[in-house]
Amino acid sequence: MNIGISAEIFRSYQKLDEFKAQPHLNHDRLMLSRNSGNSLLNRIGGKLDNMLERRDRRTKHRTPILMAAVILTLSFAIPGGFCEDLKVNRALDERVKKFLEDRKGTWHDWNVPYSDGKVLYDLIVQNKYTRAVDIGTSTGLSAIWMAWALSRTGGRLITIEIDEGRYRRALANFKAAGLSEYIDARLADAHDLVEELEGPFDFVFSDADKDWYKNYFKALAPKLEVGGCFTAHNVLNTGMGGIKEFLDYVSGLPNFKTTIDTTSRAGISISCKISEN
Numbered sequence: 001m002n003i004g005i006s007a008e009i010f011r012s013y014q015k016l017d018e019f020k021a022q023p024h025l026n027h028d029r030l031m032l033s034r035n036s037g038n039s040l041l042n043r044i045g046g047k048l049d050n051m052l053e054r055r056d057r058r059t060k061h062r063t064p065i066l067m068a069a070v071i072l073t074l075s076f077a078i079p080g081g082f083c084e085d086l087k088v089n090r091a092l093d094e095r096v097k098k099f100l101e102d103r104k105g106t107w108h109d110w111n112v113p114y115s116d117g118k119v120l121y122d123l124i125v126q127n128k129y130t131r132a133v134d135i136g137t138s139t140g141l142s143a144i145w146m147a148w149a150l151s152r153t154g155g156r157l158i159t160i161e162i163d164e165g166r167y168r169r170a171l172a173n174f175k176a177a178g179l180s181e182y183i184d185a186r187l188a189d190a191h192d193l194v195e196e197l198e199g200p201f202d203f204v205f206s207d208a209d210k211d212w213y214k215n216y217f218k219a220l221a222p223k224l225e226v227g228g229c230f231t232a233h234n235v236l237n238t239g240m241g242g243i244k245e246f247l248d249y250v251s252g253l254p255n256f257k258t259t260i261d262t263t264s265r266a267g268i269s270i271s272c273k274i275s276e277n
């Protein structure tokens with residue numbers, strides 16, 4: 001065997017090792033001279049060819065699978081990503097935004113702060129809730145945030161108010177915001193109506209008489225879908241009659257997971273139903 005061939009065989013083994021250690025290397029870089037007429041060189045070359053072919057076949061199948069996995073992961077990771085099925089109504093969005101902006105600082109009927117309204121909006125949009133109940137409409141601010149979110153998910157809101165004056169002003173506000181078609185506003189005592197409402201629901205916001213929170217919850221929990229949430233306002237104010245009793249009750253339930261959103265100064269409890277019983 002002459003020195004040239006020996007050096008070539010040595011280089012071939014080196015290339016083979018290099019390929020094994022770094023299989024991502026470009027095929028062309030590993031091309032060996034296999035026409036030298038030397039059988040050992042040809043064998044190494046053949047072996048390398050087989051390895052390259054196997055690698056190419058593996059890569060061919062792996063690439064689409066990897067891409068599908070990446071797309072699937074992104075579609076779940078990005079809110080409103082590839083699985084986007086939220087409705088877009090830019091004209092309505094602009095109208096509601098303008099309504100909220102124009103009326104900032106003019107709500108004086110125990111209405112939720114804007115940031116709390118946004119918490120409700122986000123919960124509904126992110127979870128694509130569609131059947132919501134608002135207990136204690138007042139002049140309609142929480143209902144407007146919720147109905148706006150429901151306009152995106154294709155849902156509808158039932159809101160209940162006992163005071164006729166506030167109920168009428170709420171109706172006017174719903175109209176001005178352009179959201180009337182998403183809201184079924186009832187003038188009623190929620191103590192009775194909540195018992196009668198036909199479910200199922202997937203989102204409830206309780207902001208009426210605090211000493212009745214536990215009763216509202218007990219009446220609506222069986223009508224709440226698994227995955228749905230019962231939220232309640234002012235829960236950080238445990239001095240208010242009924243709040244502590246309500247929180248103790250919901251946090252003791254094995255089929256509900258309760259957290260408190262403390263970005264809200266008043267505190268919004270979020271009790272999500274994790275199983276039927």
Ligand SMILES: C[S@@+](CC[C@H](N)C(=O)[O-])C[C@H]1O[C@@H](n2cnc3c(N)ncnc32)[C@H](O)[C@@H]1O
Binds near residue numbers: 140161189209
């Ligand atoms: C704190 S305010 C609600 C504010 C409203 N969530 C908003 O952000 O605009 C409470 C409202 O609940 C109403 N309310 C109290 N008890 C009620 C009952 N039994 N049935 C219906 N509404 C009731 C009150 O009249 C009041 O307007």
